[in-house]
Amino acid sequence: MAVTDEAILKIKDMILTGELGPGDRLPPEKELSERLGLSRSSMREAVKALEVIRVLDVRRGDGTYVTSLEPRLLLEAMTFVVDLHDDDSILELFAVRRILEPAAAALASARLDHDGIGALRAQVAAVEGSSSVEELVAHDLEFHAAIVEAAGNSYLTTLIESLSGHTIRARVWRGLTQENATERTLSEHSAIVDALEIGDAKLAEALMVAHISGVERWLRQWTQGTLESD
Structure with a gap:
């Protein structure tokens, strides 16, 4: 294991054990490196890495703090990675959605x-x-954001938001090239609301699968050059 990775794991353990919590300030670099038995340079690299993924917040002239560790903050790195995917990879993102x-x-x-x-x-x-x-x-x-938000799971909300943002172009392409896209979308959305209103979880789930699968099917045809009017 690289020394920097070891330093990251040790800081992670301090957070997991509750020794450090959201908003807490880390000990000074020299003190922390001596305490963990690591060099100051490896500790510095570990802090930089944890700052990138929003676990730590380095405040120049003040110190290094643990962030709020909220899901939206921690999953920003995932959003960045998703945005780097090309159009061929978007089918895999739709599969996750x-x-x-x-x-x-x-x-x-x-x-x-x-x-x-x-x-x-x-809406x-x-x-x-x-x-x-x-x-x-x-x-x-x-529409989709409101339903996900109502699910009451902040990690799920953030994950889906990161995926949905990248699929905007696919939705635009569908709207530009597929006949009756507006009517079809609104009809599917209305059916989902009907299922939600009566509290039928299985029906709402099935209708959402069908709704997303329709866009996914269209996108697969588009990427394969076999798109035909429905």
């Missing part, structure tokens, strides 16, 4: 109240057949 979002819909079915359902219906009603592709994409993002 097809696994995660139906689960989120099932969880949301037990948590959405009357106001939450009303807000979802209002669907706000889109018209004459709406632009950009407006449809904005609605789609807002």
Whole structure:
């Protein structure tokens, strides 16, 4: 094991054992390196690495602190990696969405109240057949985000948001090239809301699978050059 990796693991252990918690300040570099039996240079590299993935916050002239360790903060690195993927890899991202979002819909079915359902219906009603592709994409993002948020799992929310952001271009392409994309999207969204309203987790889950699979199927045809009008 590289010395820097060892330093990272030792700092991680300090956090896991509760010796260091969110917002705590790390001991000075010299003290920490002596305490852990590591060189100051390896400790410095470890701190830099943990700063990149938002575990530590280095404040010049003040010290190094453990961040809030909130999911959205810690998963920023994943968002960066996802954004680097090319269009061929986006099919794999859709496959992950097809696994995660139906689960989120099932969880949301037990948590959405009357106001939450009303807000979802209002989002669907706000889109018209004459709406632009950009407006449809904005609605789609807002609709899915509201359901995921209602699931009540912050890690799940952040994971899905990082995947959804990268798939915007696919949604735009679909809107530009596929007939009846707006009507189809709104119809599928309405059906999902109906299932959520009656609290049918299995139905909401199945409808979300079908909804995402439709875009995934279109994208696969597009990347293979076999796209045909439905």
